[in-house]
Amino acid sequence: MTDSTPTDAADLAHAAADCSERLSADDLASRLDAQGLASALARQRDAAAALHHKPGTCASCDAKCLPLAVYCDDECRAEHERRQAILRRQGRA
Numbered sequence: 001m002t003d004s005t006p007t008d009a010a011d012l013a014h015a016a017a018d019c020s021e022r023l024s025a026d027d028l029a030s031r032l033d034a035q036g037l038a039s040a041l042a043r044q045r046d047a048a049a050a051l052h053h054k055p056g057t058c059a060s061c062d063a064k065c066l067p068l069a070v071y072c073d074d075e076c077r078a079e080h081e082r083r084q085a086i087l088r089r090q091g092r093a
């Protein structure tokens with residue numbers, strides 16, 4: 001034990017613990033925010049898709065579906081959202 005004193009080690013450990021506690025709290029908060037934001041965006045996307053699509057047809061493949069349905073099935077919803085995400089990434093939507 002010549003390279004560090006107990007005080008230095010304790011200070012470092014304390015500083016590291018403080019830092020990681022702050023980071024994990026922020027991290028958790030932003031993760032919760034992101035989840036809330038993601039579901040809010042998902043609802044908004046569904047609402048936007050509902051506005052722009054013809055009732056009774058799938059917003060993704062235009063197949064006939066239930067009168068109030070936006071997509072004919074979960075695969076079409078996933079496919080459509082994937083395409084929208086790509087368009088948004090490319091700045092075209």
Ligand SMILES: [Zn+2]
Nearest residue numbers: 058061072076
């Ligand atoms: Zn479809």
